[in-house]
Amino acid sequence: MAIEIKIPSVGESVQEAILAQWYKADGETVKKDEPLFVIETDKVTLEVVAEADGVLKIRVREGETVAVGKVVGEIITEGESAQASETAEKTETAEKTETAEKTDTAEKTDTAEKTETAEKTDKATRKQGADPGPDAVRDDLDLSxxxxxxxxxxxxxxxxxxxxxxxxxxxxxxxLLHLEAKSATTEKPSDTPAGEAKPEAEPGIERKPMSPIRKRIAARLLAAKQNTASLTTFNDIDMSRCMEMRSMFKADFKKKYDVSLGFMSFFLKATVQALREFPQINAFIDGDDIVFHHYYHIGIAVGSSKGLVVPVIRDVDRLGFADIEQAIVDYVEKIRANRLELSDLEGGTFTITNGGVFGSLLSTPILNPPQSAILGMHRIEKRPVVVDDEIVIRPMMYTALSYDHRIVDGREAVTFLKRIKEMIENPERMLMEV
Structure with a gap:
């Protein structure tokens, strides 16, 4: 039995995808649930696995754009594998024989035509030899x-x-040498196949087409800059108490929940409390209306080899620290395995991005439309600060809040970021909700 392999649906808004890579070769044996190929859309990269054991037959090559539901290959199950393999071998042998015969015939025909043309040209040249003209004097006198x-x-x-x-x-x-030189100077480069790098315009330059995800990222970021009144406010946070609490409970937390305790869960919990106080920052603009959300779906920006993706942790206000950390780990694993679904990226009301994991000291994050604000975390760095009129060394983090000034006023944005600072510097506030 042959099982068709189709491009799966990843969401109503996605109608086509690029078949980016086959993990298996044509005719290779595959096992059930083994990854077969990966597709790229303008929003997600997704692996497609085998539905059964068998032999893979590929119909669509890598790099081609295919519609959702299109058959790109099939799996020949065990009952038909041997027969299909034998048939394929016979077909391939017949095709090679036929091609060889056609090539031999074409070569003989081409040789005969060239010989006939040369003889006719020679006769014509001799016939006109009585008055060849001044340009042909050398041709008559010097050429064999x-x-x-x-x-x-x-x-x-x-x-x-x-x-x-x-x-x-x-x-x-x-x-012959003259003909070769002439051909080299006049020959035009062949068309570049779709999905491959174009010929270099000059040494040291390589040109490649954007992936669908990169195009989508570029379009969204450009739209955010053009269609919002974006402004950014900054603050710095003393991470001493947060780091002490993390160190104090890290081992027990890992033992009980089988997941590591990170700083992101602290920031998500602090963000939820701040959003409750400033609902405009958790709202969208829709035409002439402001749409307020009474839930807290927070997106976590994650960098991957394919580009930036923002999976959404839903109802963060109902989750504990362990639930948040586990959700982050699960998303990271899905991104690495190309298993992230479109539903994982939808519905966010606020976003947090952590450039600190890459070493960023300070940055201005760009809004994630239609959201009204985004919080940027950065690396923790020991710096001299003044505490109780004394200069001390403390682990400090710069934070940035970019917001849409059409819906969020400066006072609200600054106070929102200050509230996050207060809760991170005094984590007990998050437990007491004060």
Whole structure:
């Protein structure tokens, strides 16, 4: 039995995808639930697995754009594998034989045609030899019959060909060399196949087409800059108490929940409390209306080899620290395995991005439309600060809040970020909700 392999639906808004890579070769044995290929859409990268054991037959090559539901291959199950393999071998042998016969016939025909054309040209040249004209004097006096025939066949001007033979005579090799040089200078580059790098315009430059995800990212970021009144406010946070609490409970937390305790869960819990106080920051603009959300679906920006994706942790206000950390781990694993679904990216009301994991000291995050704000975390760095009129060394983090000034006023944005600072510097506030 043959099982068709189709491009799966990843969401109503996605109608086509690029078949980015086959993990298996045509005719190779595959096992059930083994990854077969990966597709790229403008929103997600997704692996497709085998539905059964069998032999893979590929119908669509890598790099092609295919519609959702299109059959790109099939799996020949065990009952038909041997028969299909034998049939394929016979077909391939027959095709090779037929191709060889056609090639041999074509070569013989081409040779015969060239010989006939050369003989006709030679006869015509001899027939007109009574008054060849001044341009053909050298052709009559200096060229051998074989050279003269080759020059006439390709409509060449003998005066433009360098002669290297004895006594300055032109040889057949001179004509062939001239033809090769002429072909090299006039030959145009072939069209570049879809999905491959275009020829270099100059040394040291490589040109590649954008992936669908990269195009989507570029379009969304450009739209965010053009369609919002974006502004950013900054603050710095003393991470001492948060780091102490994390160190104090890290081992027990890992033992009980089988997941590590990170700083992101602290920031998500602090963000939820701040959003409750400033609902405009958790709202969207829709035409002339402001849409307020009474839930807290927070997106976590994650960098991947394919580009930036923002999976959404839903109802963060109902989750504990362990639930949040586990959700982050699960998303990271799905991104690495190309198993992230479109539903994982939808419905966010606020976003947090952590450039600190890459070493960023300070940045201005760009809004994630239609959301009204985004919080940027950065690396923790020991710096001298003044505490109780004394200069001390503390682990500090710069934070940034970019917001849409059409819906969020400066006072609200600054106070929102200050509330997050207060809760991170005093984690007990999050437990007491004060």
């Amino acid at each position: 019959p074989s050279v003269r025939r080759l020059v006439a066949l390709h409509d060449l001007d003998p005066s433009g060909i360098e002669a290297t033979g004895p006594g300055g005579r032109m040889t057949k090799g001179d004509v």
